[in-house]
Structures are given as structure tokens and as C-alpha cells.
Amino acid sequence: MRRSKVQSRWAGLWLVLTSTGLITSIGMAGTLDLAVIDAATGQPVPARVRVRDARGEDHVPPDAVTLQIVQDRWFYTAGVEQIDLPAGEVIIRVERGTEYRPIKTTIVIPDTGTVRFEAGLERWIDMRARGYVSGENHLHVTPAEAPVMPAGENLTYGTILSWWNGPREELPADWKWAVDLSFGGVTTPFSVFDAEVEHVWGAVYIIGPRQPLSLKAEQRRANLAYVKEGRDHGALICYQGGWSREVLVNALNGLVDVVNVCNNNFHRHKFQPRSRYSNLLQVEGFPQYPDTPEGMMRLNTETYYRLLNCGLRLAAGAGTATGAKDAPVGYNRAYVRAGERPTLADFYEAWRQGRNFVTNGPMVFLTVDPASGVGEPLRPGDTVDLPQTGGKLKINVQAISEQPLRSLEIVVNGRVVGSTPVGPDARSAELTVTQAIEEGSWVAARCTEEDLLLPDEELAGYRLESRHGNAPCRLRFAHTSPIYITVDGRGPRVASSIREAEMMLDAFERFARAKAAEEFLPEILEAVESARAALKGAAVE
Known part of the structure; x- marks a missing residue:
């Protein structure tokens, strides 16, 4: 039986659960009555729940939307559930995105009776109160799942990749490009004509187009062409990573807005070892990143930095690939400053401008004092203009986390210019540096935390042995979009990165000549030449 209405008061025995503790009770039957509430308000909230009995079997209410994560079978609740369970110990986990402390506790189900309790989810941070809203760009959810999963993960905005190498999801005929979908008292605005093009050229997400893509999917x-059509329809253009084969060509042609730094190489409790993505264009001398969590984070960040060092303005992105990967919606998410009461269109435009950071755990806040020393601090997406002589800038970053922090760093033009020691149990850290700026630059901040929720033996269960396998992971991280700095009107131009980009364009041309169908080759070769011209202008500007 699945309850759809929240009762304000239950007769009989009931328990309150918070994020710690072992609570046992003897009731009248082998039934669990569950309520999930916001501990601060006392009101029911949607959440993701796993209920596991002593035999290791996970139990799910009838008709619930579920999510399989390796051996775990989770379900989404609107706040109240009733589940029949075998007698004995039951492990309950409850999670709701990044801003709430996860609950992991054990109760005892008796041979007879009903155990009733409330799981009180405690916020460790309120990002809406700080002026941020959240979303991501890589969700393969169905229209039926769409209202449920973002509500259960406290994600402000959602996306439906209804086109994935061709039409995938049949949408209601009356849907426009943006719709509001509700579950458990939470309404989530969605863009629904979103598309993913995923062939050998690299995965690109076309988010928020006002019309569906009309082009036929062609592997060769x-x-x-797909990016151009999406841009014509007002879409946000997002690439899976800075290591994607075509991202540089599209970006130099002004057709990329976002590059994912927190991408679907990282999942809840695990990561994808993908060292083979290190050098997809086979450019001589490029690094090979190790198949470790830190190696995959470096793959994402350092290939992003190369693009920024060519003078490109690209926001940091986040995407999880829920529906294609076994990970919760919004595990990788962007927090965006989009103004008061932002619409979905406002959110996408603010993300395009880089007014954000991305995370799968900790929160990071970057500011730069204005060069004049007067006025409000600048934040990601803003620009500092310095005279020909350059100047010194005061850079500040703060990190806050639910799990122990492990690092906090400031990065300028791809180089770490400041870091601070972080204590073994620290949940907050701050760093301020005064940096001399002599040439066009960008500045960003990043931090890491160690997820200690699970013991080693339990974490080991998240390993998947296959070509597309996963390995257990405790690393979680956050990264800001840049603050840009011009000197005498010139932006960042890092010579070593521009040389690497020139080699990438040569390698991409060879790749395109080998892979593109004859009828489609001229359009991409023309774009390569245009990219070369833009890069040459960056080098000599």
C-alpha cells in the first residue's frame, strides 16, 4: 500500500530519525510507516530512500519511481510511505541532493506490529538563501520520471534530453519548450526539447532550444550543424568535457557556452576510470591521465584550462547522465546566481554568462576585489579591467562542506597561485592571496572533500568490472567559473596552450577527413579554417 496523503498525526508508536543514531522499537506488525520531513520546518519533503533488510534485499513501495545504483535499489518518496518488511534489522538511508545531510540509520522491525517514524533531513547549507539556484545539463529521464527525481534531489531546474542521436522520448503534444512539473508539493521548471548528439565527435548537450531539432542524426x-541549429533556437551549448574531439573547433567559432568540469565520470560513491579520454585526437606529447579519481578530475580541469588559456570565455558545467548512468539526478550540479525569482530562461542565460560554480559535494565561493578598491567584489562571470601596467588584485575564496575538506586552491591561467592547509576534520576553509597581474588572465577556485559516509567494506561494493566499469570513490569536488581579467583590453593568451590548440586543430582536421561523410566534409573543414583564424588572432592580439 502506498500513501498519497500526509497525515498530520499518527496514532500509536512513532519515532523521529535524524542523520545519526540507532533507533529500535517493538510494534504490532512487520510494517514500516515512513515519513520524510525537513527537520527545520517539520513539513514532508520529497527524497530518495533505500530500505534494506538483514538479508541484503532492498524494499520498494508499489508504483514508486526507482533508481538502481550498482547493488542499491532506491525509491523516491513524496514524504510518506508504508512498506511491509520481514522482521529484523533494517538499514534505512535517506538523501535529498547536496544541501541536506544524508541519513543512514538502523531500526528493528518486530515479528508483529508497525514501526512508525519520521526521518528528519537537516540542511547543512541553504543555497537559495545565498542567492543561488541549481540545475544540470545531462539528464536522460522520461516524462514520467521527470517530476519526481529533481524534486527528490532538491534540484531547482530540470532538463529532458528527449532527442539523443535522434528522437527518444514522446512528449505531450501541448508541451512548449519549457513546462512546470510537480511532485510532492515541489514544482520544477523543465526544458523539454533538449538534445544530445553523441558520436565520435564528442558528446554535446543542446539545452533549452525553443524548438525540437529538425536535423536527422548522422554519425558521419x-x-x-546540430550546434548551429540549437544556437539558432536559443539553446545553451554544453560539451561533456574539454577533452571532447570537436569542442575546440566549435568554441573558437563562438558556438560553445559551457564545458563540463563535474561530468558523468563521477557518480555517487564511484567514478569511471577513463584514461583513454586523455588524448582522443592523439596529439604527440599530450599527457595521459591515470585511472584514479584525482586523475579523472585533472583530465576534466586541465583540458578546460587549455580552452580558457586560448582566450575563450566558457562557463564551468555539470551533468550526471541519470538514465544512462546509475547516478542520482543532480549529483553533478551547477549553482547559478540568476537574480530574484529567475525563470528557466534567466537561469540558462546566467549560466551562459558564467555566474556559477559546479559541484558534486562542497560549496565554493570566489571573489576578487575591484581594482579601484571601491565597490562590490567581483564574482564568477565578471570582468576586471586593468591598465597597460597591470596591477595587483586581492582574491578570496571560501569553501564549506558537509564532509571533511581536503584542499582549497586558487588558479590563475591554469597555475595554482594559492592553497591553504586544511585540517583533517575541517568543514570550512578560507584563502586570500594578493596576486600581481601583468597580462590578460582568468582566475578560478577549486576545492575537494573526502566522503566518509560509508566504511571501506561497504564502499567496495560500488565496483563494476567491465569495459565501461566503475571504481569506488571518496573524492568530491567543486570548481568555479572564471573571473576574467583584461590588461589594456587584452584577455588571457597563454602561448603554450595556443601551441597545443594549433596541434589539436591539425589533428582534428585529419580526424574529420577520415570520419566525415563526403557530403558533410566541407562544412566542418570550413569551421576548422575559421577556428585557425580565430586562434591566430588570439595569438597575436
């Missing part, structure tokens, strides 16, 4: 056609 570069992403360029």
Missing part, C-alpha cells in the same frame, strides 16, 4: 556528420 560533425556536431557543428
Whole structure:
């Protein structure tokens, strides 16, 4: 039986659960009555729940939307459930995105009776109160799942990749490009004509187009034509990573807005070892990143930095691939400053401008004092203009986390210019540096935390042995979009990165000539030449 209405008061025995503790009770039957509430308000909230009995079997209410994560079978609740369970110890886990402390506790189900309790989810941070809203760009959810999963993960905005190498999801005929979907008293605005083009050219997400893509999916056609059509329809153009084959060509042609730094190489409790993505264009001398969590984070960040060092303005992105990967919606998410009461269109535009950071755990806040010393601090997406002589800038970053922090760093033009020691149990850290700026630059901040929720033996269960396998992971991280600094009107131009980009364009041209169908080759070769011209202008500007 699945309850759809929340009762304000239950007769009989009931328990309150918070994020710690072992609570046992003897009731009248082998039934669990569950309520999930916001501990601060006392009101029911949607959440993701796992209920596991002593035999290791997970139990799910009838008709619930579920999520399989390796051996775990989770379900989403609107706040109240009733589940029949075998007698004995039951492990209950309750989670709701990044801003609430996860609950992991044990109760005892008796041979007879009903155990009733409330799971009180405690916020450790309120990002809406700080002026941020959240979303991501890589969700393969169905229209039926769409209202449920973001509500259960406290994600402000959602996306439905209804086109994935061709139409995938049949949408209601009356849906426009943006719709509001509700579950458990939470309404989530969605863009629904979103598309993913995923062939050998690299995965690109076309988010928020006002019309569905009309082009036919062609494996031997570069992403360029799809990206152009999406941009014509007002879409946010997002690439899976800075290591994608076509991202540089599209970006130098002004057709990329976002590059994912927190991408679907990272999942809840695990990561994808993908060292083979290190050098997809096979450019001589490029690094090979190790198949470790830190190696995959470096793959994402350092390939992003190369693009920024070519003078490109690209926001940091986040995407999880829920529906294609076994990970919760919004595990990788962007927090965006989109103004008061932002619409979905406002959110996408603010993300395009880089007014954000991305995370799968900790929160990071970057500011730069204005060069004049007067006025409000600048934040990601803003620009500092310095005269020909350059100047010194005061840079501040703060990190806050639910799990122990492990690092906090400031990065300028791809180099770490400041870091601070972080204690073994620290949940907050701050760093301020005064940095001399002599040439066009960008500045960003990043931090890491160690997820200690699970013991080693339990974490080991998240390993998947296959070509597309996963390995257990405790690393979680956050990264800001840049603050840009011009000197005498010139932005960042890092010579070593521009040389690497020139080699990438040569390698991409060889790749395109080998892979593109004859009828589609001229359009991508023209884009390569245009990219070369833009890069040459960056080098000599």
C-alpha cells in the first residue's frame, strides 16, 4: 500500500530519525510507516530512500519511481510511505541532493506490529538563501520520471534530453519548450526539447532550444550543424568535457557556452576510470591521465584550462547522465546566481554568462576585489579591467562542506597561485592571496572533500568490472567559473596552450577527413579554417 496523503498525526508508536543514531522499537506488525520531513520546518519533503533488510534485499513501495545504483535499489518518496518488511534489522538511508545531510540509520522491525517514524533531513547549507539556484545539463529521464527525481534531489531546474542521436522520448503534444512539473508539493521548471548528439565527435548537450531539432542524426556528420541549429533556437551549448574531439573547433567559432568540469565520470560513491579520454585526437606529447579519481578530475580541469588559456570565455558545467548512468539526478550540479525569482530562461542565460560554480559535494565561493578598491567584489562571470601596467588584485575564496575538506586552491591561467592547509576534520576553509597581474588572465577556485559516509567494506561494493566499469570513490569536488581579467583590453593568451590548440586543430582536421561523410566534409573543414583564424588572432592580439 502506498500513501498519497500526509497525515498530520499518527496514532500509536512513532519515532523521529535524524542523520545519526540507532533507533529500535517493538510494534504490532512487520510494517514500516515512513515519513520524510525537513527537520527545520517539520513539513514532508520529497527524497530518495533505500530500505534494506538483514538479508541484503532492498524494499520498494508499489508504483514508486526507482533508481538502481550498482547493488542499491532506491525509491523516491513524496514524504510518506508504508512498506511491509520481514522482521529484523533494517538499514534505512535517506538523501535529498547536496544541501541536506544524508541519513543512514538502523531500526528493528518486530515479528508483529508497525514501526512508525519520521526521518528528519537537516540542511547543512541553504543555497537559495545565498542567492543561488541549481540545475544540470545531462539528464536522460522520461516524462514520467521527470517530476519526481529533481524534486527528490532538491534540484531547482530540470532538463529532458528527449532527442539523443535522434528522437527518444514522446512528449505531450501541448508541451512548449519549457513546462512546470510537480511532485510532492515541489514544482520544477523543465526544458523539454533538449538534445544530445553523441558520436565520435564528442558528446554535446543542446539545452533549452525553443524548438525540437529538425536535423536527422548522422554519425558521419560533425556536431557543428546540430550546434548551429540549437544556437539558432536559443539553446545553451554544453560539451561533456574539454577533452571532447570537436569542442575546440566549435568554441573558437563562438558556438560553445559551457564545458563540463563535474561530468558523468563521477557518480555517487564511484567514478569511471577513463584514461583513454586523455588524448582522443592523439596529439604527440599530450599527457595521459591515470585511472584514479584525482586523475579523472585533472583530465576534466586541465583540458578546460587549455580552452580558457586560448582566450575563450566558457562557463564551468555539470551533468550526471541519470538514465544512462546509475547516478542520482543532480549529483553533478551547477549553482547559478540568476537574480530574484529567475525563470528557466534567466537561469540558462546566467549560466551562459558564467555566474556559477559546479559541484558534486562542497560549496565554493570566489571573489576578487575591484581594482579601484571601491565597490562590490567581483564574482564568477565578471570582468576586471586593468591598465597597460597591470596591477595587483586581492582574491578570496571560501569553501564549506558537509564532509571533511581536503584542499582549497586558487588558479590563475591554469597555475595554482594559492592553497591553504586544511585540517583533517575541517568543514570550512578560507584563502586570500594578493596576486600581481601583468597580462590578460582568468582566475578560478577549486576545492575537494573526502566522503566518509560509508566504511571501506561497504564502499567496495560500488565496483563494476567491465569495459565501461566503475571504481569506488571518496573524492568530491567543486570548481568555479572564471573571473576574467583584461590588461589594456587584452584577455588571457597563454602561448603554450595556443601551441597545443594549433596541434589539436591539425589533428582534428585529419580526424574529420577520415570520419566525415563526403557530403558533410566541407562544412566542418570550413569551421576548422575559421577556428585557425580565430586562434591566430588570439595569438597575436
